[in-house]
Structure formats: structure tokens, C-alpha cells
Amino acid sequence: MNPSAIAKYRPFPPVQLPDRTWPDQVIDHAPIWCSVDLRDGNQALPQPMSIEEKLEFFDLLCRVGFKQIEIGFPSAADTEFNFCRRLIEEGRIPEDVTIQILVQTREHLIRRSFEAIAGAKRAIVHIYNSTSPLQRRVTFGNASREQIRDIAVAGAKLVKELVPTIPQTEVVLQYSPESFSDTELDFSAECCNAVIDVWQPTPDKKMIINLPDTVQWATPNIHADMIEWMGRHLNHRDSLWISLHTHNDRGTGTAATELGLMAGAERVEGTLFGNGERTGNLDIVNIALNMNSHGIETGLDFSDLPSIRAVYERVTRMSVQDRQPYAGELVFTAFSGSHQDAIKKGLDRRERETKEDPSVPWGVPYLTIDPQDIGRSYEAIIRINSQSGKGGVAYVLDREHGLDLPKTMHPQVGKTIYDLADQRGRELTPDEIRDAFFELFANVEEPLAVQDYELVHSTTQKGRVDCHATILMAGEEKQVSGQGNGPINAFVHALENAGLKDVKVTDYRSHALRGGSGSDAAAYVQVQHDDGRILWGCGIDPSIEMAGLKALVTAWNLLR
Ligand SMILES: CC(=O)SCCNC(=O)CCNC(=O)[C@H](O)C(C)(C)COP(=O)(O)OP(=O)(O)OC[C@H]1O[C@@H](n2cnc3c(N)ncnc32)[C@H](O)[C@@H]1OP(=O)(O)O
Ligand SMILES: CC(C)C(=O)C(=O)O
Ligand SMILES: [Mg+2]
Helix, strand or coil: CCHHHHHHCCCCCCCCCCCCCHHHCCCCCCCEEEECHHHHHHHCCCCCCCHHHHHHHHHHHHHHCCCEEEEECCCCCHHHHHHHHHHHHCCCCCCCCEEEEEEECCHHHHHHHHHHHCCCCEEEEEEEEECCHHHHHHCCCCCCHHHHHHHHHHHHHHHHHHHHHCCCCEEEEEEEEECHHHCCHHHHHHHHHHHHHHHCCECCECEEEEEEECCCCCCHHHHHHHHHHHHHHCCCHHHEEEEEEEECCCCCHHHHHHHHHHCCCCEEEEEHHHCCCCCCECEHHHHHHHHHCCCCCCCCCCCCHHHHHHHHHHHHCCCCCCCCCCCCCCCCCECCHHHHHHHHHHHHHHHHHHHHCCCCCCCECCECCCHHHHCCCCCCCECECCCCCHHHHHHHHHHHHCCCCCHHHHHHHHHHHHHHHHHHCCCECHHHHHHHHHHHHECCCCCEEEEEEEEEECCCCCCCEEEEEEEEECCEEEEEEEEECCHHHHHHHHHHHCCCCCEEEEEEEEEECCCCCCCCEEEEEEEEECCCCEEEEEEEECCHHHHHHHHHHHHHHHCC
């Protein structure tokens, strides 16, 4: 910010609540969730959703598991009104789902809202009026506190009066002192208590007091203090659900909601991926998955987050950014070497541990949850650029291409691949990594190549093998033969007999290649040159024996 501009801003006054209890509370259960995607989210879109799009979104919200859904502001426009009517008249509202509608505390709008919800089995009628000193002064033209409170009371009385006009609908009242976040606490309580006195809720017929963080002006601890303070000063507390409705102006919508729950709130309003006015509303995906990650059941099902995101992006025309918690493209991806190393070790260890005990708790470095639990694949966890390490390269070759390189081969391959990314100045795709691996470390046939071979296993000496091979050395064909205690050993002796041996085999392993054609084997041979250099080569072939010979030849060639 321009330094000379800073002086025009003021600190936010803290709440005097020395005996606050919320810091010691622990969130151990989920609140009542209410989606406001179709109202607060929709009203903030450059192009609001059409009726068909809202219907699709409503169905999605029901599938996710929301039992309360604010479907719009039916008195605002025909689209909103007609959407509400279609839900009701076409019987699209599941039995256990309650629709909620928003309306200003203005008579003609409240009357129109009742026309909209007539015939619904249950509906939450959400009335609001702004209460902060700023809004009293600016929006309501220097209205007094009494005038503002009276607007709320008049609205509540009108709702109460209209309830008998739609006898088939059970109406629940919700009141929001809008701009609660910068309203004097005693005045918020005064307005809420005045509405509560009109409505007369009981423990069996509760009403909702929604305390919106309409604009975030303060840190989340102050929000929590305000919620705890309200909980102590609202009448008929046992007949109320205290509801949170945070926005994200300071980037702390989730934090403020979590602390607000610790401060005693029972209900949370928010949207998928945080769509909403300005910086958005609370991201319910974020907070619900935060709870899941602590072992708390939420009643919301985000097990297929990518397809939820796809519907959201299509109908709202908004996009989920790459770093968005849980949903963003890159949030489970590691590019950097040390993270990749730890993640690969963590996943490998977990694979081993869960074979013995499937209930072993999640514990993989850098991954707060298992991406697969929300429908994300492991594919994108590790991606390779110049910041990557050998563990990451090995991970991609293993998970994407079924090549389980021996650990001591990782440095040789890893460095070459991330140096290649550095030279190209960009990320390498898994296919580019495979191609580079095949070109540089597998089936290398220059200057030496095996063309054909025959192995004769001794019938008298167990493990003894005669190897007769046709090799090409710098384009010249040669027949070589040797004997050993295994095909590789026999082939090494064949090379020795042809005057080509200056290496000894120091390690070997092989496995069936996962994926791909399904019938190939991969072999890895480590050799030590007479001058002390040690290198690995890889061979791929349908025959495991030939794969081994090719691996040896590759290592031999790499030493030239
Ligand atoms: C924080 C929130 O998200 S609140 C929800 C906001 N959502 C929306 O506004 C979306 C839907 N709204 C609309 O389509 C329109 O605002 C309508 C149809 C509801 C009303 O339209 P209009 O009456 O033409 O305009 P507008 O909303 O500007 O009305 C402003 C008037 O209502 C008054 N007003 C605003 N909110 C309220 C309220 N909650 N209760 C009583 N009066 C209110 C204002 O003081 C102003 O009065 P004035 O004309 O005497 O100055
Ligand atoms: C209508 C109210 C609850 C609102 O959206 C807000 O204050 O942000
Ligand atoms: Mg809002």
C-alpha cells in the first residue's frame, strides 16, 4: 500500500472478554451445514446462473449431503422466483432437505417471498437488515439504533403474521444482523433479542441467529470473541442455533469459522470452493475436509472432488485456482527434491505397513490427507523440474511407467533427468522422462549389442549355464561363448573370451514391468569398471534372461 495512505486506516478494537473460553475448546463434531452457493455465491457472479444451471447445482448440493440450502432471493427477480417454484412444483426437494430463502426486511419483498415458498414442506425464511454504525450512517441515512432495531422487529412480525397463510409449509425463522462484524456487540444483541422476542422460539422449535462476518475487518480471534460474547447475551439460548457466515476479505474465512465453532456456534453457512461476494464466502470444502483430516465425520461427501469441481466450474464460470486447499491442481504436487524424497519414502512405507495392518493411521510427509480419498490420483503428486531430486524421478518412473529402479541407481538417473529439465527450462512430462530414460539408460546398443543368444543349462551341475551369443561390436558380428553360474555370469565370461571384459558385475535385479504391454521384464545390472567406476544399465525384453543381458550390455556401453 502507498505509505502515505496507511494513516487513513484504524486498528480494530478488541473485545473485552478476559474470561473467554473458546481457546481451550476442540472441534470434535461437525456443525449443521447450509450451502449459500445459489444465493451469496450466485449474487456475486458476473453472469448469474440460469434456472437450468441452478437446478443442476441444487442436485449436486443434495448429492454432496447438504440438508439446508439457501436457494436464492426469490423476491429479487423472476429467475429467482421461478427457480424456487420449479423446485417446489416439480417435487425436486428431497424429503430431508430444507430450502432457505433470503429477503430484506421490507414488506413487499417478504410478501413476495411467501408466495415463492408456498407449498414447500419446510422452509427457512432468512431476513436481514444491516446494523453497523457505518451502514446506519451511510446506507440508512443516519438512522438511529431504535429505527434499525424496529426494521428488524417489523420484518419478524410480518413473517410471523404470514406463516398461517401457507399452512402446508413449516417455516423456520432466520435473522441476520447483517454487518455484524462491525456492529457494536450490545446493539447486535439488542436487535437479535428483539427478533427472538417476536418469534418466541422454543427448544423444540428453534430459530436461527446468523452472525455474519459480512466484511472481515478483524482477526479471527476477535470474531471468536464476538461469537462467544453473543452466545452469553442472547435470550433463549437453548432455543437458538447460532450460525456463522464468514467472508474472506482478510483471507481468513476458514480460520474465523473454525474459531467461531470453538466459540459455540452450531451452524455454518458457506459455499463450495468459497465462491461469493468479493473475496468470497467460507469455502465449505476446505473446512469440511479439514474436519475429515482430523477424523471427524461431516455428513458431506467430497470423495469425488474433481467431478464436483467440474460441475461448479461449468455452471458458475468461475475457476478453482491451483493452490486452493484440497481442490487446486497443485495442492498435492511436489516439485522439489527433498519433498519428493520424503513423499516417496512415506508412500512406500505406507504400502508396506497397510499390507500388515490396513487401519494404520495416515502419515505421509507433506500430505495432510491421502489424495485418493477425495478422488485425486497419485499421478500428479510428484512432478519433475530442475528443483526435483532423484527420489522424484524414481517415483515417476515407478508409478507412471512400472520401472522400479534399484535405490543405488537413483542418483545416476535422477541427476541426468533433472539436469535435462534445467536445460529445457521447464517441467518434464512423465512421457518425456520415460523417453529420456529409455534413450540414456535402457537397451543401449552402441558400440556393443547382443543380437541373439542360446543358453544351455547343465544337467549335471545345478546353476551352471553355457552361453552362446551373437554380438555386434562396432557393427561387426561375432560369435562368443562362455560358461558361468547363471546367464549373466556366463555372458560376462563370453565377453572375456572375446577380449571384451573390463568390468565385473556387482549387483543385479529384475521385475516384471507393470503397465505397458504387460509382457516385458525389466532387468538392472550394476557393473564396476577396472578403473573403479560403477554404473547401472537397464534392459527391457519379453525374456527375463535377454533383459538381463541387455542390462549388462547397456552398463558396458555406458562406461565407454
Ligand atoms: C450481505 C448480503 O449479501 S445481503 C444480500 C444482497 N443480495 C442482493 O441484494 C441480491 C438481490 N437484491 C436485489 O435484487 C435488489 O436489491 C432488490 C430487488 C431486493 C431490491 O431492489 P431495490 O429496492 O430496487 O434496490 P435496493 O436493494 O438498492 O434498495 C435499497 C433500499 O432498501 C433499503 N434496504 C436495503 N437493505 C434492507 C434491508 N435488509 N431491510 C430493509 N431495507 C433495506 C436501503 O436502505 C434502500 O433504501 P432507500 O431507497 O430508502 O435508500
Ligand atoms: C445476508 C447476509 C447473511 C450476508 O450474506 C452477509 O452478511 O454476508
Ligand atoms: Mg454473505
